[in-house]
Amino acid sequence: MNAPNAMPTPAATANPSTNGNNDSPATLAGGAPSNVPSAAPLSSAAPLSDEQQYIQHLKAHLRQSQSMAALGELTSTATHEFNNVLMTIINYARLGIRNRDDESRDKALGKILDAAERASKITGTILAQARNRSESFEPTDLGAIILDTLVLLEREMHKYRVSVTTEIQPDVAKAIASGNQIQRVLLNLLINARQAIGEGGELLIRLANSDDQQSVELVVRDSGAGIPAATLPQIFDPFFSTKNGPDESGKGGTGLGLAACKEIIDAHRGKIRVESTVGVGTAFTIRLPRA
Numbered sequence: 001m002n003a004p005n006a007m008p009t010p011a012a013t014a015n016p017s018t019n020g021n022n023d024s025p026a027t028l029a030g031g032a033p034s035n036v037p038s039a040a041p042l043s044s045a046a047p048l049s050d051e052q053q054y055i056q057h058l059k060a061h062l063r064q065s066q067s068m069a070a071l072g073e074l075t076s077t078a079t080h081e082f083n084n085v086l087m088t089i090i091n092y093a094r095l096g097i098r099n100r101d102d103e104s105r106d107k108a109l110g111k112i113l114d115a116a117e118r119a120s121k122i123t124g125t126i127l128a129q130a131r132n133r134s135e136s137f138e139p140t141d142l143g144a145i146i147l148d149t150l151v152l153l154e155r156e157m158h159k160y161r162v163s164v165t166t167e168i169q170p171d172v173a174k175a176i177a178s179g180n181q182i183q184r185v186l187l188n189l190l191i192n193a194r195q196a197i198g199e200g201g202e203l204l205i206r207l208a209n210s211d212d213q214q215s216v217e218l219v220v221r222d223s224g225a226g227i228p229a230a231t232l233p234q235i236f237d238p239f240f241s242t243k244n245g246p247d248e249s250g251k252g253g254t255g256l257g258l259a260a261c262k263e264i265i266d267a268h269r270g271k272i273r274v275e276s277t278v279g280v281g282t283a284f285t286i287r288l289p290r291a
Helices: 049-100 102-129 141-161 177-199 257-267
Strands: 138-140 163-168 175-177 204-210 215-222 271-279 281-289
Touching: 049 141, 102 163, 102 175, 141 163, 141 177, 141 204, 141 281, 175 177, 177 204, 177 215, 177 257, 177 281, 215 271, 257 271
Parallel strands: 163 204
Antiparallel strands: 138 175, 204 215, 215 281, 271 281
């Protein structure tokens, strides 16, 4: 596995849509914002119109559809991984039956044991996802989520010869988060990174406490084709995609993945930003409040 410092760091590119935070209005000497009359009385929010309620209803349905799509993708990925394990077990069991010598049988049994242990990891990951049905935010071990997600993508990364490096700070704090939702975000970013890399590239996943000790920082950096500067500010817009459609695995191309990621991170009161250089690669950085 290649060392992470072998990957060039993408040049920082401004992205007005990544943080999800609007700048505060300018404040006058007396403390009142310059664009709000100081004598304006406080009033409660106006009731939503029928159109606004309908829009909110549609957004809720879209979020639910995105959640179901993410769960379907997770299930599909796990199914492919599990099928690969079963084929390994079947093939080495046949090898052990055909060859009666101790050396061949020991080799077959060793491979079957390795595959069975891998199958146990895959089912453990799915069970962890099933147990964490709550959407509530609670202290969450992001390091465990990273490792669980990589178990599901191991076959795909190996197929495309992507070298994966993980750097998890030993004393990294837990984040206030929904484990299921953050795993959806991470799965999306890793699949996007693999697609951007193509074959034979590098992928770095780094988890550490932020410098200000108020957040936990997760970085996903790839050595892919990069995103043009003119396109970068739009990548979190719904239905905007740099792809022409799903790849050969049937993943991506809808323009909903990164928009959903941003919405999830915003709901966590976190921040997501992107840095990219064409021909060098792309890095997504997520900051979540620490527990």
